[in-house]
Amino acid sequence: MTKSEFLDGLCRGLRFHADSDEIQHMVDFYSQSIDDRVEEGISEEEAVAAMGDLDYIISEAKNAWDRESPGSARKAGVEKLAFRSSEVQSLSINDTSGDVRVLPSPDGDIHVEYVNSAQWRYEAELVGAELSVRRVRTGSGDGSVDFNVFGKKFSVTLPNMGGLFESSLRLTVMLPAGTCINTSVNIASGSVEVSDICVRALYVKSASGDISVENVTGEGKVSLITASGDIEVERLTSPELTVSTVSGDVDVNGLNCASFGVKTVSGDMDLLEINATRRVNLYSVSGDTDINLAIPCAELSAESVSGDVSIELPGFESLYTVNVRTRSGDTNINGAACAGPNTVSVRSVSGDVDIDFSR
Template identity: 20%
Template sequence: MNREQFLNALRKALQGMEPDEAESVIAYYSEMIDDRMEAGMSEEAAVKAMEPVKEIAGRVLEEGGFSDEKQRKESDAERQEIRRPAENIKEVFIQAEGKRVRIVSDDDADGVTLHYRIGNGDIFRLHEEEGVLMLEHKLRPVSSFVNERSDENVTLESIIGGIGRFLSSLGDRVASGGFFGNEAPENEIEVVLPRSFFGRLRVSTSNARISVGQLVCGQEVSLATSNGRITLEDIECTRGITCVTSNGRISLADVNAESAHLSTSNGRITLQDVFVHGMLEAHNSNGAIEAEDTGADQCLHLGTSNGRIAVEGISSPDIVLKTSNGAVTGKIRGQKQDYTVCSATSNGTNSLGSFPGGGKALRVNTSNASISVDFAAEE
């Protein structure tokens, strides 16, 4: 079974779910296969190492409450909703632990809406001050399970009982998607914004992914997580975008912004149809960088280590492509004579060379790998 067959079989097995939630699960397992292939496994081996489709689908449907209508209704009843008029909000700030954050827009929305569910191991606090709407989430510390009633004396029995309650809560969290699977509804914070939102957007979480889609934002967008990917799609931002993660992918598609600063490690950075008016910087380590139809008015800097850089149709007056132990391949948009080129590698071939030219600058460096970069005339 290849990757496409596996994902199609999983999609068919998840027919009881809402389409968008099913596709979220598909995307998670697709990335898992990608990660294994990036680690050196063949496509067939990566798919073979996955759990059987039937087991994955059964667990996901059960954990999401789709196999039990009563459980589903109870889960819906626990959903929290916070609404505020958009004109009163200068900044939305989500700070969480182990919760994935999904930000979507609604053409009919005239306010900011937060959706989340409170589990046994969750602590949520809402802060509102000077136009900042902040939702803070923390996982309950083990000590809070030891003495749940303030008038209860702390005894060995209460300590053991509290640890038991903590482990039970931890088990529930793992069973409902865990810290890394994270697919169950109770592990998500959803932010619904108007299609055009004129405030600042800031998200900080851990061990979970962040996604933002179909949004026009009038202020900075700052997204940070760890052990999780960051995805932006169909975004127009009149200020800068910052994305920081580790052990996770960063993916931007159809994004227009003033500037973009992206940083990850042990994960891929992919850019498609991305344009910034200032600087676009993407830094990675132990992972590839791929950029297609991407440009920057000032400078475009792509840097990684132990990973390849692949570009197709990128453009900027100042381009830097730098890696080590990885090839640099692709095409630069424009004429060869438009650029002054400086390139070098060691232990590999270099089809680009170095030569003086026009007012634009192109610098390409790697080691222990080849450089194969050419130019393509603008259409």
């Protein structure tokens, strides 16, 4: 490792744990020690190796700072960070309740921007090749902020703002064009917006917030999960898309995939321009299902208890083998029964079934 790589790593490892002056002191100290050793006649690489393991130095410094002034170095307000995209293979956003946006980067770096509040702060850290962003409570859970001025500690208690701070929390991660990394967003509440990027695999889970995915290319599987939020997908390409919600609605407009699955309990599905080559599986309890296929799909199955199912298939009925079973719902198939290569099977208890061919 070169001196500049070592010092660069030190800066990056410590940037959330101390203010810039503090970090500069430490960098100067190590820089000088390396220079002093080189001056004695050893190589730069040997001098750097004599400093010890970089990860150990960083963790020791973090522990020392946390012991001396817990929470004091983290500032409230907007923070902007940049990471080299070549070092990041996956992005993981966890435990946050604010809104999350994943957008394209204006340059070749990965940018992370967030707003810290008095009670909560975000932490972004590169652990191995994973960029991990999580939200944690600040040192004092009671809304007070500690300041360290010339070695003296001051604590200021802020008025209780209830959920106001939390609702203003917002996290934006910008990914450069052409970097396809595994992206995972797992949050308790708050909306998630992913747009105009390429990802390797995408996993988004929000307990109560809405999820929106627009103009995204996934090299791997895309999974979108929410309990009460709505899910909206526009122009997505991925080998496999799975969508799951309890009471939220699902709207998909423009999908290119091999496999596509949607599960809802009471939410409605409105699925347009679906290009699924291999399989489509739709399941709903009381929500209505509306799907419009752009190309014939080898295997389409739709299951519903009380929700109505409406399917629009491209081409003539001779392309399909249609099988509908319903206990008390009405069935309306706008074409003759054929034994085509693509199967469509629909089951319902009381929901009506409507199948149309756009010949």
